[in-house]
Amino acid sequence: MKILFLTRRFIDGDNVSEYVKALAEKATEKGHKAVILAFEDNENYTVDQKVRVERVPLHYEGDSLYSWSMMLNNEMKERARKYLDKEDFDIVHANDWLTVPGATAVGKYFEKPIVLTVHSTENQRGFNDPNSEVISEMEWKGCKEADKILVNSEDTYNSLKHDLDVQDHKIKVLNPLADNWQDSVLNTYEDLLKTEDKLIGE
Amino acid sequence: MNKELRPLFITWEYPPYKAGGIAAHCEDLATTMASQGYSPVVITYGEKEEKEFRDGVEIHRVPANNSTNNTLTWAMALGDRMEKKALELTKKQSFDLVHAHDWMTVPAATGIKKTLGLDMVFTVHSTQQGRDGINSDYQQAIHNLEWMGTYEAEQVITVGREFCEEVKHLYEVPEDKINYIPNGVDLDKFDSHSASLQRDNYALDWEQIVLFVGRMYPQKGPGHLIEAMPHILEQKPEAKFIMCGSGATEHYKGIAKSQVGDKVHFPGYVSDEALIGLMKEAEMTVAPSVYEPFGIVPLEAAACETATVGSYTGGMKDTIVHEYTGLHTYPEDHGSITNQVTRALNDPSWADWLGDNARDRVEDNFRWEQITSWTTGVYTEAVT
Numbered sequence: 001m002k003i004l005f006l007t008r009r010f011i012d013g014d015n016v017s018e019y020v021k022a023l024a025e026k027a028t029e030k031g032h033k034a035v036i037l038a039f040e041d042n043e044n045y046t047v048d049q050k051v052r053v054e055r056v057p058l059h060y061e062g063d064s065l066y067s068w069s070m071m072l073n074n075e076m077k078e079r080a081r082k083y084l085d086k087e088d089f090d091i092v093h094a095n096d097w098l099t100v101p102g103a104t105a106v107g108k109y110f111e112k113p114i115v116l117t118v119h120s121t122e123n124q125r126g127f128n129d130p131n132s133e134v135i136s137e138m139e140w141k142g143c144k145e146a147d148k149i150l151v152n153s154e155d156t157y158n159s160l161k162h163d164l165d166v167q168d169h170k171i172k173v174l175n176p177l178a179d180n181w182q183d184s185v186l187n188t189y190e191d192l193l194k195t196e197d198k199l200i201g202e
Numbered sequence: 203m204n205k206e207l208r209p210l211f212i213t214w215e216y217p218p219y220k221a222g223g224i225a226a227h228c229e230d231l232a233t234t235m236a237s238q239g240y241s242p243v244v245i246t247y248g249e250k251e252e253k254e255f256r257d258g259v260e261i262h263r264v265p266a267n268n269s270t271n272n273t274l275t276w277a278m279a280l281g282d283r284m285e286k287k288a289l290e291l292t293k294k295q296s297f298d299l300v301h302a303h304d305w306m307t308v309p310a311a312t313g314i315k316k317t318l319g320l321d322m323v324f325t326v327h328s329t330q331q332g333r334d335g336i337n338s339d340y341q342q343a344i345h346n347l348e349w350m351g352t353y354e355a356e357q358v359i360t361v362g363r364e365f366c367e368e369v370k371h372l373y374e375v376p377e378d379k380i381n382y383i384p385n386g387v388d389l390d391k392f393d394s395h396s397a398s399l400q401r402d403n404y405a406l407d408w409e410q411i412v413l414f415v416g417r418m419y420p421q422k423g424p425g426h427l428i429e430a431m432p433h434i435l436e437q438k439p440e441a442k443f444i445m446c447g448s449g450a451t452e453h454y455k456g457i458a459k460s461q462v463g464d465k466v467h468f469p470g471y472v473s474d475e476a477l478i479g480l481m482k483e484a485e486m487t488v489a490p491s492v493y494e495p496f497g498i499v500p501l502e503a504a505a506c507e508t509a510t511v512g513s514y515t516g517g518m519k520d521t522i523v524h525e526y527t528g529l530h531t532y533p534e535d536h537g538s539i540t541n542q543v544t545r546a547l548n549d550p551s552w553a554d555w556l557g558d559n560a561r562d563r564v565e566d567n568f569r570w571e572q573i574t575s576w577t578t579g580v581y582t583e584a585v586t
Contacts, residue, residue, distance in 0.1 A: 060350055063274060063343035070278040070309055071350070078316035085319075101282050105317045109289050133269040134279045141282075 001189055002033040002089045004106075006076055006099035008069065010038035010045050010053060016095050016119055017045065019152075019176055023093075024051040026182035035083065037076050037102075054079055066131040069098045076102035084110050091115060091189050097122070097135055100142035108145065113192045115185075116146035121159040140164050147192055150174055150185065207298040208241045209323075209581060210291075210314070212284060212307040214277065216246040216261060222417070223385070223498050224303050224327055227361075230388050231577060233257040234570040240578065243291065245284045245310070262287055273306070274343055281309030288314045299323060299356075299584055305330070305344055308351040315354060321584045324355035326369050332493045333421060349373045352380075356584040359383050359577065362517035365495040381580050384520070385496050386570040392478055392505035399479030404467055409442035410547055413484035413508075415477065415499050416491070418449030423490035423513065428458045428466075429536035430543065435465055437540075438547045444480060446472050481506040485553055486546050492534055494518055500528060501568050504560030509553055511542045521568075527560035 007020045017038075024034035028050035036047075040055035047053060056075045062068035080102065083089065093115040094103030100116065107114035122129070122136040129135060143149055143166045150172050151157050157173050160166040172188060174181050211232055215225040232242040236258025248263025255261070264283045270276040284307075288297075299321045302311030308324070315322045330336055330345040352358050352373040358380045360366040366382040369375060405411050412434075416422040424445060434441050443466040445454065451468055458466040472480070481487065487503040489512035496517035500510035504527065512518040513533040522528040529546060531538040546553040 059353075060346055061343065062346075063272075063340045067274055067278050067343060070282065071312070071347075074309070074313045074316050077313060081317060081319060101285075101313070105285060105289060105313065108286075109292070109317055130271045131275055134267055134275060137267055137279070138282075 001027070001091060001186075001193070002087070003027055003035070003091045003093055003189065004080060004083070004089045004112075005034065005036045005093045005095070006080075006103050007036065007038050007095045008072070008098040009041060009043070010036055010047075010055075011041070011043035012045050019117070019119070020095060021045070021047050021051075022176070023182050023185055024048075027186060030186060032186070035089075037079055039072055054083075064131055065098075065129075066134060070101060073099065073102035073105075077105050080106040081109075090193055093117070094142065094146070095119065097138040097142060100138050100145075104142065104145040113147040113189075113196055114145055115148050115150065115189065115192070116142045117150040117152075118143070118156055118160060119152060120156055121163060123159050123163040124155060136164075143170070146170070148172060148188055150188070152176055207581065207585065208243065208296065209235070210288060210297040210300045210320075211242055211244040211303070212246075212300060212311045212314070213244065213303040214247050214280065214306045216244055216263075219247065222327075223496075226498070227325075227327070227385055228303060229259075230386060230570050231574060232259045234574040235259075235578070238571075238574060238578075243295075243297070245287050245291075247280060262291070272340065274340065274347075277306040278309050281307070281311075281313060284310035285313040285317065289317065292318060299581060301325070301581075302351060302355070303327065305348045305351060308347045308354075312350065312354045322355045323357045323359065323580060323584050324351040325359040325361070326352070326365075326495075327361055328365075328493075328495045329369065329372060331372060332368070332495065355379070357381060357580045359580060361385050361496040362494075363520050364516055368495075379583075381576075383573055383576045383580070384517070384568060385498055385501065386568045386573040387498075387501045387505045387564055388570055389505055389565065391474075392502070395475065395478040395482075397475045397479060399476065399483050401483060404444050404469070404480065404483075405442040408440060410438070410440045410550075411480065411484040412441050412443050412543060412547070413480055413487045413503075414443065414445045414447070414490075415481075415487060415502075416447045416489070418445075418447050418451050418454050421491065421493045422447075423492050423534070424454050425457070426490040426492075426534055426536050427488055427539055428454060428461060430539040431458065431462045431466060433536070433540040434543050434547075435462060437544050441465065441543075441547060442467070444469065444484070446470075446477060446480065478502075478506060481508050484508055485550065486511055486528075486543065486557075488539065488543060489513065489518060490531070490533075490539055491515060491518070497521060500560070501564055504557070504564040507554075507557040507561045509546065509556035509560055511539065511546060523559075523563065526556070527563050528556055 040057040092107040266280040448471040494516040500521040510528040514530040524530040529542040
């Protein structure tokens with residue numbers, strides 16, 4: 001399998017970065033290919049050499065994290081498209097609302113299955129950002145467009161189910177502190193691809 | 203340009219929704235392109251998702267999230283929905299370039315460009331610096347978005363000659379990718395207008411109408427005309443000032459009424475039918491703008507054979523020829539406005555002559571057929 005990960009940041013010590021790193025390293029260990037797209041913030045990161053990390057620069061600051069991330073996603077779309085024009089990918093894996101616009105645009109246009117990990121929801125974070133409405137809408141959109149949604153806790157599962165009306169069967173709870181959780185994610189990818197193959201076969 | 207090429211217009215306003223001049227610009231450009239054999243598709247804002255074919259143009263509307271905390275966020279969220287619509291459309295038809303209009307469409311247009319690998323043309327209708335400055339983080343963010351539009355576009359179009367220089371220097375746009383193409387006027391719209399104006403609603407029989415058309419904001423300079431009103435009336439008591447447009451109307455109305463009472467009337471936003479009637483009836487239009495990248499009012503008045511007294515600034519340096527198609531005033535100078543308006547009111551036959559010349563010049567220089575040809579020429583540059 002070839003997996004394209006989208007994450008806002010990729011730096012040592014950041015929870016989402018460590019999550020993506022652990023997944024990408026496990027994927028390459030098992031003989032799969034992993035490419036990570038992240039913002040070029042000149043921060044340090046350490047990762048197995050088999051994992052390819054692509055840094056995406058953005059010459060736009062915006063007036064908020066929301067406006068900044070929307071423009072960052074445009075850059076990610078271009079980088080992802082250039083990759084997909086050269087070599088195929090099987091799965092697009094987004095992390096949080098911050099990469100939903102890029103992942104959904106690329107996934108839908110190139111007809112690739114989308115996996116979204118929701119590390120927390122805007123409701124869980126308190127809904128107190130000036131842009132909470134549009135951030136929550138982006139989470140809702142990501143959940144709607146994703147083929148499978150991964151969450152790290154029952155709390156996030158409940159928030160998706162009750163705050164964002166996500167269908168139960170789309171959500172999978174996988175605790176990243178549990179043993180072999182990465183294998184479960186890889187199995188999820190494979191199940192998705194089998195479903196896709198089956199649908200194409202029909 | 204190969205007429206098989208299909209441009210995708212991204213604009214936040216398209217008639218019947220319109221707040222400024224971009225809506226009319228996009229409609230006239232798209233409609234003229236369609237009449238010349240091109241197949242433009244428009245994605246724009248709407249209250250609900252809908253599709254429409256009008257005058258050969260395919261129009262798709264997408265709703266916005268109206269709970270956003272500012273216009274920048276609103277535009278970003280709308281951009282995401284516009285891009286989704288564009289991706290949906292590409293399943294059935296292909297586009298050759300994306301044509302964005304002003305900063306509010308930069309998020310959508312750059313997203314579409316980057317996902318689909320299209321070339322991009324960006325028309326700058328005004329700048330943040332010119333509108334109300336770059337004094338806050340929010341204004342800086344809009345300014346940066348304008349820069350990004352000029353940076354990402356293969357070709358940039360500006361609507362004024364002087365404005366072209368402003369955009370070139372402000373955003374450091376390379377010489378070979380910036381173009382000046384003026385706005386135009388749909389003369390048929392003005393010529394086919396037949397509705398008679400209820401003149402009694404605006405002025406008495408013996409009064410001479412001096413018409414202002416524009417949003418009631420400092421940029422358009424209504425305050426400078428209001429300052430001039432008592433001085434004009436001292437010399438020409440026949441003058442009657444009609445101030446058309448939305449915005450801070452109550453603010454300006456209060457000031458004007460306290461100065462000249464019933465000699466000024468604020469009808470608010472008026473329909474196109476009434477507006478054309480007023481332009482045809484007026485002795486002149488007055489455009490006292492402080493900042494005006496192009497300024498469509500002098501051309502619309504010219505289409506009605508009416509001269510304009512306008513500030514010597516931005517696009518009006520080109521659209522008004524002093525003492526031939528209208529009169530120039532010094533910007534932000536009520537004494538200059540008083541002098542020029544009074545000159546024209548004192549000699550109605552001369553004002554008529556100016557209006558006739560203005561009409562001839564519009565016919566020769568500001569037709570949409572010509573402007574569309576220039577625009578498709580820019581498209582060719584963009585895709586090669």
